[in-house]
Amino acid sequence: MRSHTADYDVVVVGGGLSGVAAAIAAARLDRRVALINNRPVLGGNSSSEVRVWVCGATAHGNQRWARENGIIGELYLENQYRNPDGNPIHWDDVVLDAVRAEPNISLYLNTDVRDVVATGPEGARRIESVTGWTMGAETETRFVAPVFLDCTGDGLVGHLAGARARLGKESRGEFDEDWAPEEAERTFLGSTLLFYTKDVGHPVRFVAPASAKSILETPIPSSRIIRSGDSGAHYWWIEWGGELDIVHDNERIRDELRSVILGIWDHIKNSGEFDAENLDLEWIGNVPGKREYRRLVGDYTLHQRDVIEQTRFDDGVAFGGWSIDLHPKEGMYATGAGAVQRFSNGVFEIPFRSLYSADVENLLMAGRDISATHIAFGAARVMATCAAMGEAAGTAASLGLARRTTPRGLYENHREELRQLLLRQDAPLIGVVDADPANLALSARVSASGVRAGLGPSDIAVARPHPLTEDVGVVVPVHPCLDGFEVRVAAEQDVDLAVEVWSTGLAQNVVPERLEHAVTVAVAAGDARWVHAPVRWEPETPANAVIVVRAQTGVTLFVTDELPPGVLTLVHTSDAEDQNVQVSLDELLVQWPTKPLRGRSVQFRVPTASEALAPERAVGGYQRPFGGPNLWASAPLTEAEAWLRLDWDRPVVAREIVLVFDDDPDIELNTLHHHRDPHLVMPSLVDTYRVEIQVAGSEEWTEVATVADNRRRRRSHPLPPGMGAIDAARVVVTATHGAPEARIVAFRVQE
Ligand SMILES: Cc1cc2nc3c(=O)[nH]c(=O)nc-3n(C[C@H](O)[C@H](O)[C@H](O)COP(=O)(O)OP(=O)(O)OC[C@H]3O[C@@H](n4cnc5c(N)ncnc54)[C@H](O)[C@@H]3O)c2cc1C
Known part of the structure; x- marks a missing residue:
């Protein structure tokens, strides 16, 4: 038997997707990380030992534009490319390769952490070390670090360190949760x-x-x-x-x-x-997949209203979108549905204060053991959401070391810096606008080779008839205003067609929540022709609108397989049958699914000019759909190569150019054999491009990177040291993986 001590900057206990994402995030910020997992395979419940498919905010395609970016987004894309059939063994290697690609991570598999040394009084404890036993190697390792992450799922590290934890269900009154039982009870999801x-x-x-x-x-x-x-x-x-x-x-x-x-x-x-x-x-399987055990108490407890009412947090560092998904305590022996699910109208935020212990000053947590009530945990527990939290917690661990502060100190004094750092890394968070003082692009003039013409499908898109038997909703970005909507229609008899503009509520929501304007358009019997509906709406800030065309007997719309950027199609339904799962048709998300016409667009035109896809949208934005697509879309690449350019009035000294491409976050990518997508690479992704700069005082473009066969959403291109100041930078796109136009979500130039 051997025994030794190992020193790290960050120790992550638990190699499920929360721990994996946490370790990668901290390692990419130059921290020396120990990732400890007590089983031989990474991935936790998603591993081939348990084989739960990874779900997240898309909620099996129910939420819109909700797939996570960041580290879990990279794993999704890589798995889709390498393993489109969803073989769990190949998924194991996608995860393992991502960890092994980080030289700063020391991976300890088969290593079970059982001992924690913590000092300090109750309520202000500090972990000094954790000790793990590596099975098969008869080795005991004491891990010493200034900060620890509990990603064990069961919250064991926190428990051994003396952190408070919640077990079972809170009473209804404690957090004003109408889905909670009247009295608290110690029962779990099985x-x-x-x-x-x-x-x-x-x-x-x-x-x-x-x-x-x-x-x-x-x-x-x-x-x-x-x-x-x-x-x-x-x-x-x-x-x-x-x-x-x-x-x-x-x-x-x-x-x-x-x-x-x-x-x-x-x-x-x-x-x-x-x-x-x-x-x-x-x-x-022989390893029971555990759904629920301890939830460590943090400075904030995420609860039902935060999920359903989508609380905006100034420390929101991750998001979820899964329904509150609760199961009867009797599990498979219950006579009712196996799950009841309740959706929010869009994705919900997870605050940083739920990701660190209130009692142990150097302990962060991510995954199913975060600070949440049983009800809110019911929505936050799915694995892509766990990984999003892991990325946030790992990033926070690193930033805390840089700022020499505890997680609580980070919340109190550096929470905006944390969010900006997450955005810079392209972590999954919503509603955070890029205000990074180190992003030189924010002070540049932005121009481009051109912009995609119009918001609707192109004139060459092939259209098929779609009888208007159900209400149809066309989601379009409104920037700055909507003044008219044109739709191609055929009618068997003279009809009055009802067309309405609905706003969506919160900027991340994509459901018709509030009626803004309604018109009736007289349509004479006849073949397909464009019909103008004089609907108007001018939101205070750029926003998505849902243009609802009400069902009408004998009327036909036309749909294309071309789905323009920033556009989605909703179809009203009154059917939600599934014996295993009970959902409510009272919810807008359930009433207005995208599934029936996923990937397709109604043939429509918006006659007024729109800024929604302008070059400026790639700089200083949200880096995700949020009240609009927040990306630049070029003219078709068949016309010419597309470029996006930044010019500074005074030369700037930059270290790195970061590009974020559109990887179509509306598509659910499941890791196993569910909802299979036919594309190995998302067609919206840029395939071939080059990055060029103009050295200060020169009119010549100097190439700093050229990339072919790109499959990633975020690309970083360090500028050669000694290059000096620059006057301009541009990215030139020559091919995508299928989209007719180049789409760039963010063009950042970091100092
Ligand atoms: C059957 C089932 C169905 C589910 N359905 C879905 C679904 O469809 N999609 C979805 O996304 N989610 C689903 N979930 C929920 C999801 O799997 C969990 O909430 C999620 O796995 C939690 O992630 P985690 O990283 O916190 O924990 P886990 O995935 O449980 O990972 C924890 C890791 O830590 C390791 N560990 C634990 N203790 C120690 C220790 N002391 N020392 C070292 N390592 C340790 C474990 O071996 C494991 O590898 C389901 C769960 C179950 C059980």
């Missing part, structure tokens, strides 16, 4: 094992082992949908342990889950009710 099946191409029998449970003696067959073709995360509802102690009863819970899986498989194979002759069991 744990789950998943299983995979495969068609072996010939009949195969299954002899149930003694441990298989007879599921006919349980409510499962009548209250859950069992389909022979389902596999993996489709069986999320095989859940149990909510009335036990999730951690201390972990072994018992695993045995029960495994016996039920074998019982379900016996039912599928041997009941005669399923077409399953050639199906065999390929894999059963």
Whole structure:
């Protein structure tokens, strides 16, 4: 046996996606990081040991423009390229490669942290070290660092350090949560094992082992949908342990889950009710995926209203968008739905104060153990959201070291600096405008080769008829005002067509929330032609509008496969049937899905000029859709190469040029076998470009980078040392991965 001590700047305990993102974030800011995981594979519940698919703010495509950027965004894009079939083994390597690519990370796999040395009085503790045992290597390591991150999911580090934690459900009154029980109760979301099946191409029998449970003696067959073709995360509802102690009863819970899986498989194979002759069991998980245990208490506790009412925080450092997704404590033995879900109208913010312990001054946390009530945790717990928090917490750990302060000190004195740093790194956060004093682009004049003409689909887009049997909503950016809307229509008889402009409420929302103007347009019977609706709206600041065209018998709109930047199509629905999940049709997000016409646009025109896609949108913006697309879109590349240019009145000395391209955050990219997207690379991404500068006093362009086959959203190009001051910089785009125009979300020049 060996024993040694290792010193780091930052120690991250737990290698789920929150820990992975935290470690990468801190390492990229030049911190020496130890990432410790007690299992051999990174990824936590998303790893091939558990196989939960990674979901996030898109909420399976229910939220709009909501896919996370940042580190989890990079993992999504890489996985889509390398592993479009969603093989969990390849996902493991996507995650491992991302960690191994950071020379500042020392990875300790198979290393279980069990001891924490903390000093100081209750309420003001400080962690001095944590100690882990590496299985198979008979090695004990004491990790010493000035700052620690608890990404264990279970909040074990915080618990051992003396941090307060919440377990179970808060009472309704404590945080004024109408979804909470009247009295607090110590029950949880249960744990789950998943299983995979495969068609072996010939009949195969299954002899149930003694441990298989007879599921006919349980409510499962009548209250859950069992389909022979389902596999993996489709069986999320095989859940149990909510009335036990999730951690201390972990072994018992695993045995029960495994016996039920074998019982379900016996039912599928041997009941005669399923077409399953050639199906065999390929894999059963052995590590229970835990949903819930401790939530460490921070300086703020995220609660139901923050999610549903989308509280704006001046320390918002990450966002979520998953519904508040709560499960019955009886899990798979409950007779009602396996989950009830409640959506906010758009993505919600997570404040930094929920990411550090109120009692342990050098402890940050990210993932399912953050400071939240049970109800808010129900929305924040999905893994891309956990990774977004991890990126924020890892970035904060680094900034805290630079500013020689605690996380609380960072909140009190440097929270805007933290948000600007996150934006500079292209971390996923919303509603933060680039005001980075180190971004020289903010003081430059911005110009471009051109701008995409109009907001609607181009004239060459092929259109198909779409009968107007349901209300249709066309989401368009309004910048600065809307004065008329034209839509291509055919009508079987003379009709009055109702056209309305709706505002969306908060800038991140993309639902018709408030009626701003309504008109009725007389449409005579006849073939397709442009119809002008004289709707008007002038918001105080740039905003998205939803132009609702009300359903009308005998009227046809036309839809194209070309979806212009900043545009989405909503279709009103009155159907939300799913036996396993209960959602509410009272919610705008559920009433107005994008799914029926995803990726397609109604043929429309906006006759007034718009600034929504102007070159200035790539500088000093939000770097995400927020009240508009916040990007520059060029004229079609078929006309000429596209360039975006910055000029300074006085020469500037720059260190690095950072580009952020559009990777279409509306598309859900799931890591496993769900909602498969056909594109290996998002078509909106820039493929080929070069970066050029003009050295002060010179009219010549000097190339500093040339890139082909780009697959990333954020690219950083350091300027050669000794280059001196520059007068101008530009990016020249010659190809995208499919979009007709170049799209640039941010052009930053960092000093
Ligand atoms: C069955 C199931 C279905 C779910 N459905 C979804 C879904 O569809 N999509 C989605 O995104 N999310 C889903 N979730 C929620 C999500 O998986 C969790 O909330 C999320 O994994 C939490 O991330 P985390 O990084 O905090 O913790 P985890 O993913 O649990 O990772 C924690 C890591 O820390 C390690 N660790 C723990 N203790 C120690 C220690 N003492 N020392 C060293 N390492 C330690 C663990 O081995 C693990 O690798 C589901 C969860 C379950 C169980």
